[in-house]
Amino acid sequence: MIRENTRKIKVGNITIGGSNHVVIQSMCNIKTAKVSQVVKQILQMEKEGLELIRVSVLDFNDAKAIKKIKERIHIPLVADIHYDYRLAIMAIESGADKIRLNPGNLKDENQITQVIDACKKHQVPIRIGVNSGSIDPILVNENGGRVDVDIMLKSLDKYIKIFENHKFYDLVLALKSSDPILTLNAYKKASEKYSYPLHIGVTESSFKDIGLIRSCVGLAPLLLEGIGNTIRISLSDPPIEEVRACKRLLNELNLYDNYYTLISCPMCGRSNANIMKLSRKISQYLESKKIKITVAVMGCVVNGLGEGKHADIGFAFNNPTICTIFVKGQVIGTCHPDQVIENLDKYLNRII
Ligand code: SF4
Known part of the structure; x- marks a missing residue:
């Protein structure tokens, strides 16, 4: 579904999807519990045009730090969760505006249900972030060991059903790979199938000289076709460079003002x-x-x-x-x- 026709999902003080502009995201590269350093990094990126920040939540200290970080920043914060559903619940209770779950490593339906309940209670949306590097090995084996567009979509589809069965629709979808063509094709297919907004990005795309080109190969055709509601350009460089790169790409595609x-x-x-x-x-x-x-x-x-x-x-x-x-x-x-x-x-x- 093209950008304008996707569902609108409220994330803190911004809305993703529908006719809203493409939202620029990045991710902190410091341990979340180091509050002062994380806040400093986020505030620098805010000045540069960052609209949504993601932080890793690896333990209880990271989850608890979200509350303190949120008091000092001005944009919504996404908690990145892997493996442990309890960290998702803690992050939500600590004030995360959105959480990101990986279908490849958080699979227990009972645990997911508890996360959904917490999200419903606090009106927090979820990003389902499929990553080609962490697809459920059972699904990969069923696919003859291959990771392709179909298997990425299958992993996503299986996961979405859990949320829809619990009448939870505040979802943003992502299907990232470090292969830009695989990423491009996966998002194209997802946009045909779902009305949820899409967070687009080519993951682990290397440092600026390489990563900018790789990201443009995967993302520009999508954006030109009206696909993609939020964007991250992942670089092995300071995160502020990701924000600049997003602005530049969106500007070249006439999707960004004031640049x-x-x-x-x-x-x-x-x-x-x-x-x-x-x-x-x-x-x-x-x-x-x-x-x-x-x-x-x-x-x-x-x-x-x-x-x-x-x-x-x-x-x-x-x-x-x-x-x-x-x-x-x-x-x-x-x-x-x-x-x-x-x-x-x-x-x-x-x-x-
Ligand atoms: S603008 Fe002039 S100096 Fe620059 S590349 Fe063209 S011909 Fe050469």
Whole structure:
């Protein structure tokens, strides 16, 4: 089911699903019981645009810490539970806004029922997070040892039935794999079958250089087809990079407001400036602005003006000491290369 037609699920002070925008998620990489450090990390990510944070709950101390963390953050918190249903109940009682269960390692129906009861009592939704690496071995064996789309869907379907049999429908579904094509196909099939909102992500996608590409391969086609209500780009990098990556991907797909688009040339023999350095400087400046704007920076005027004409404002280097400034394709003047940020700032001050 496409994004707009999915069920709406309330998670703390936000709603996932229906016509709501795609919600950006990440996960803390610090032990949850280390409250101050976790809060600091979450607050940094909040500033960057994070809308939903997940934390691991490995023991009683982690579950108890949720209450203290929640007092100091402003976005809903998801408790990530594996193996022990009692931790799910503790996390819910401690104030978790949503819990994530893994069908591969929490299977006892009686235990799941107790979690469902706690969720009903506290109006907490559940994310069923199927992970290709932890599918029930019995199901994998029945499938000839193969982990494929069908087995991921089978695992999900079996689990959903437990919740639906208990008339619990506040579900968000996820079917992640580190294989982007498997992930893509699994979500496509799930979207045809279920009306629950989908949390999309390619899991364990490695560090930025590799993970961004792998995640885009799996997630961009889904988002373009209107699939996916929340997103995480999992990286072996600081979690704040995951938030930036989500914003950038959503922005490129016209699914995010208040973010910049930077057009910068790769440089060639005609280049009159170090665009590699300057484009990073401009990017750093724009990150803090939280505004929808397209900025171009080009090494020469031969192609620069033409290729950057869609930009709100652009800079193209005539020579190492003179840079042409153009606004929506029209030349408005020149400046010294050292004054690019200053002129960009002047322009933003005029339009904000
Ligand atoms: S804009 Fe100019 S310098 Fe940059 S790649 Fe194109 S031709 Fe080369």
